[in-house]
Amino acid sequence: MKGIVFTELLEMVEDAYGDEVLDRVITMSELPNNGSYSAVGTYDHAELVRLVLSLSKEVNEEVPTLLxxxxxxxxxxxxxxxxxxxxxxxxxxxxxxxxxxxxxxxxxxxxxxxxxxxxxxxxxxxxxxxxxxxxxxxxxxxxxxxxxxxxxxxxxxxxxxxxxxxxxxxxxxxxxxx
Ligand code: HEM
Incomplete structure (x- = not known):
């Protein structure tokens, strides 16, 4: 999955819930690169799934609503x-x-x-x-x-x-x- 899909998701989390939630979501997701994505890079789709699942737990919103x-x-x-x-x-x-x-x-x-x-x-x-x-x-x-x-x-x-x-x-x- 292209990096832009990750960078925009992380920005959305930061804008909507702030830095601390973003940090916790990144930590919970156990990402290989600690949440640093380049817009032009390509990453495993499974990482996106983990991020959205962690966000769902952290902010208590359903995955479909977040997606x-x-x-x-x-x-x-x-x-x-x-x-x-x-x-x-x-x-x-x-x-x-x-x-x-x-x-x-x-x-x-x-x-x-x-x-x-x-x-x-x-x-x-x-x-x-x-x-x-x-x-x-x-x-x-x-x-x-x-x-x-x-x-x-x-x-x-x-x-x-x-x-x-x-x-x-x-x-x-x-x-x-x-
Ligand atoms: C200017 C319009 C659009 C551009 C530039 C665009 C571009 C992209 C890009 C770059 C990706 C990511 C591919 C990857 O990460 O490997 C993507 C995925 C996707 N696009 Fe588009 N897209 C556009 C419009 C749309 C629209 C209108 C829809 C909805 C009907 C759509 C549905 C999707 C979906 C659902 C994915 C996720 C991959 C998947 O579900 O398998 N796109 N698109």
Whole structure:
């Protein structure tokens, strides 16, 4: 997993809960590098899982709630750092439909070692989009937050619901209604 995913998570913890919680979460997670990550490095996904589990214990919040909040935050980071993916796109559904065949394709060119999910999309009509997330990393709650923030970014009032889940979260079916 790319370092940016770690550095932003640690910043979110610091902003939301302060230095002391951040230090305790890093210690509890028994990380090989003591919580120092470079945005361009690549690290084991299991370290991210440990960090989120430690945070969940430390602040007494459910893991899905934390991952969703983290999805909201990282979408804003993507807006700032990857403006090229937003150019010429003025519709949230079009943006979400382009993750699989455009955005993540370009991400993979930038970072060949990135571990990316796959998305299958089905446009029902102008008000409903169905997205199926598939990834062995089971980060559906993180995707949930990203999708919600994406709808907000494009000015759509929307509800994003998990319609069903398979393989313990390795496959998640989202229904997005606006
Ligand atoms: C400008 C837009 C986007 C950029 C630049 C981007 C880039 C990235 C990057 C760099 C990673 C980390 C890969 C790694 O750590 O190895 C990632 C992972 C991920 N992305 Fe995107 N992404 C974008 C939009 C989205 C959106 C809108 C969604 C949600 C539908 C999404 C869903 C995910 C998920 C869930 C992961 C975690 C890996 C997994 O679940 O297997 N991304 N993306």
């Amino acid at each position: 969703k909040a983290y999805g909201h935050r990282i979408f804003k980071v993507f807006e700032r750092n990857y403006a090229q993916f937003f150019e010429g796109v003025d519709d949230a559904f079009s943006f979400l439909e382009s993750i699989e065949n455009h955005i993540h394709v370009e991400v993979r060119k930038l970072y060949p070692e990135a571990e990316l999910p796959t998305f299958d999309s089905q446009r029902i009509d102008d008000h409903e989009l169905r997205l199926t997330y598939v990834s062995s990393r089971k980060m559906g709650d993180f995707a949930h937050g990203l999708i919600e923030e994406c709808m907000t970014h494009f000015g759509d009032k929307a509800t994003v619901k998990i319609a069903s889940m398979e393989d313990e979260g390795a496959k998640v079916n989202f229904v997005i209604t606006r």
